[in-house]
Amino acid sequence: MYRRLHLTNAAGRDAVVSMSVVPHESSPRLGLRNRPVAFRRYVVATDATTPAALESRLGASYADALVEGDPEIDLESVGRTVGGTTAIHLSSRGEVLHRAPTVVESIVGPDGVERERRPPVDTPANIHDEQPLRWTGRMMPRRELARRFTFRRTLQIFHIDGLTYDFLHAMAKQLDEADSAVLLGAGPRGADPLVFEGNGRPYRGFLTGRLDPADPARYRLLLHLSDMELKAPPPELLTP
Structure with missing residues (x-):
């Protein structure tokens, strides 16, 4: 165009x-001979089996629970194929935000140090x-x-x-x-x-x-x- x-x-x-x-030339196609590769996404963990959730629930016995069993695996969910998804915003506490957060521009210098924060400029x-x-x-x-x-x-x-x-x-x-x-x-x-x-x-x-x-x-x-x-x-x- x-x-x-x-x-x-x-x-x-x-x-x-x-x-x-x-x-430009197209990228090399991944796959075996005469068989293309199909990419799939699978469930690895749920909210209840993340390290933070397990540490909060098990406390000091978290390490022992990992040795004695598999509390990080939800057998009902892990391994299921992930289809279409919808992006959501989470707060710092992991709670769902029902309204998009305010966007702030962070100006960073060449040394990687933040110089300024400001509302985005059109x-x-x-x-x-x-x-x-x-x-x-x-x-x-x-x-x-x-x-x-x-x-x-x-x-x-x-x-x-x-x-x-x-x-x-x-x-x-x-x-x-x-x-x-x-x-x-x-x-x-x-x-x-x-x-x-x-x-x-x-x-x-x-x-x-x-x-x-x-x-x-x-x-x-x-x-x-x-x-x-x-x-x-x-x-x-x-x-x-």
């Missing part, structure tokens, strides 16, 4: 093009026809890009007519000759991350381009989406 994308080039000219997810999508993605001019060699970032998704950008072909082909040629990727930004100044849907994950977008050596008229433009930069830990953490 193709989706529209409003994009600017290095000269600040903009055009509406198409994009789609890059097709983030609108900023990938639309009205506001184009900006060519920021911040270039990065492709080799360095592969070492510094992890990528969640990759989108391929296509032309939709002759004018957008020239527009995208020139971008791919410029990036291929520089052997680099360019950072794309959203917002009026191109300083915002890319958000494809409301309250979606914000991404950094890196555009790479190549021309086909056998046929330079053919090009490929890929938009790599990253939400994680790989950084070396502080020196004090590396000291044994």
Whole structure:
């Protein structure tokens, strides 16, 4: 399925093009020769046979009860196939909550320490026809890009007519000759991350381009989406 994308080039000219997810090879299928694997879910324990429930009920004799018998096994329930299920919310005491709890965002720093708690903020999508993605001019060699970032998704950008072909082909040629990727930004100044849907994950977008050596008229433009930069830990953490 193709989706529209409003994009600017290095000269600040903009055009509406198409994009789609890059097709990938299907994952290996699990199973024996000519026999696929069927996954099933089974009941392992009930509320009355969890370690916390047994410890509360048996007290100091919990360990002796485990040695002398099998109080953790409910012979009437264990091993039964689990069909369709419905998710429920439980309190810290294991009680069913009949109303969804209030969601709170926890902001955690790079060191893993919680910095802030706040009500969730609605983030609108900023990938639309009205506001184009900006060519920021911040270039990065492709080799360095592969070492510094992890990528969640990759989108391929296509032309939709002759004018957008020239527009995208020139971008791919410029990036291929520089052997680099360019950072794309959203917002009026191109300083915002890319958000494809409301309250979606914000991404950094890196555009790479190549021309086909056998046929330079053919090009490929890929938009790599990253939400994680790989950084070396502080020196004090590396000291044994």
